[in-house]
Amino acid sequence: MTSPYGRAESVLGGSAVYFSFAASAFAPVRLVAVVGEDFPEEFRKVLTTRNIDLSGLETRRGSQTFRWRGHFEADMREAQTLEVDLNVLAEPGPKVPDRFADSKIVFLGNTHPTQQRELLAQVRSPALVACDTMNLWIMTERDSLLQTLALVHGVILNDTEARMLTDRVNLIEAGDAILDLGPKFVVIKKGEHGAILLTREGTAAVPAFPARIVRDPTGAGDSFAGGMLGYLASCGRFDFESLRRSLVRGTVAASFTIEDFSLRRLARLERAEFDERLAAFVGMLRFD
């Protein structure tokens, strides 16, 4: 990864990792993912420093880990992909371990929508299921994606994806159109412009945390989702009020991620720092 603020080569990344790091600040996380035999021992070690159960992290013999190399221009808006090796991600997905089958909160990270449903089917009776997706599946696997969207409670996606999925420019209209596809809530992430939550009960918008230090936006969206779902797991309620509150937790998690390359900032983040920024953000948005 390179940006106008520096570079970081062959570092730990991936949606599941950013998500898990952010979520683990609120609740224990069970990670299900697959890597190749080249996955470095030191990366695994970093993951063990958090409240993350790694028994669903499959290391597949004879396969190589997914790799991505990207670059952010000065606008830091959308990463340009310089090189991508799907590797193990092009193979069949991982299995959900039996001991994870009683999980109550499920986040289906961005992968083929059919694989998302296969993973979900291995969880017995989840109370809350949310998913992510990407432009590739919206364009090439629309039918399968619609099947997944009909099964989940919520979808967390970015503005470009929401517009592409619904063919609407106005994001509020796009969100309404996604609710018509099945989900009870939609969160549209807008990067530096914050996020919007839409449900049938109400709509809410939050700005991004006004950030002076932005070195690498990679993983911001996944950290946002992790902060959201982690908070929802910890509070155990999924009504509009709780969803709205989860937005600010996601926002604050993302605001730390972008301050440094890879997982560096999240890895050294203290809970007290998180709470301090959360209080500042909540105060910034309080108008008596």
Place this chain on the structure above:
Amino acid sequence: MTSPYGRAESVLGGSAVYFSFAASAFAPVRLVAVVGEDFPEEFRKVLTTRNIDLSGLETRRGSQTFRWRGHFEADMREAQTLEVDLNVLAEPGPKVPDRFADSKIVFLGNTHPTQQRELLAQVRSPALVACDTMNLWIMTERDSLLQTLALVHGVILNDTEARMLTDRVNLIEAGDAILDLGPKFVVIKKGEHGAILLTREGTAAVPAFPARIVRDPTGAGDSFAGGMLGYLASCGRFDFESLRRSLVRGTVAASFTIEDFSLRRLARLERAEFDERLAAFVGMLRFD
């Protein structure tokens, strides 16, 4: 004006008018502007329905009123100018009436920065001066604009203008750079993405009101500034806290303006409706 939602021909408009309508909900407004002899009597009548003193509205014999025709594409983001006749705006500016010289709050609407300073010089001892500007002056009258910025307490401009003025992409950095030019506060308006306030004491961001009805964004930015300055005039304090609170008033004013063409929505806006939406917006941003 045309948009995907309809059209309105030869209707009342202009920054000063949108600003005054929005501000007059909070405090009496003294309008200083110049129109041509073609300015319709019914437009003048609409202006008298509000708490707006029109003794600074000069009707210049032998001149024609400024006219602008624009179109919004489906993204409703930036209006495309189809036709513009500067007319009386290309002539010397209006005079500030003697009875306005004791005004305490001054908003210098978007016009040539030299004319902004000439107008300001006619006010004896203002307590708060804010200004707007536009891409044209940033590109062609930079030196004059910098002189104006050195004289004002605050500047309220949009994201494109802030980036153009400072050559920074990150809006927080752009805002910091504008503070270096003299103003004590900078408000960067981002349309559907809300606004950012920057001062040396603190930074604040607010989202836009999540709007389902957007027919004509013309005047949204001017209404925003009017709501802000009107509130500041009514509360009489200009510290960071008051500025921050003024952001939500500006946001709510703008959210009504865009619901219909021209001044139509603002003209039929009741104070109770404004207060109700303000309470909903403040509630949406409250996280206990």
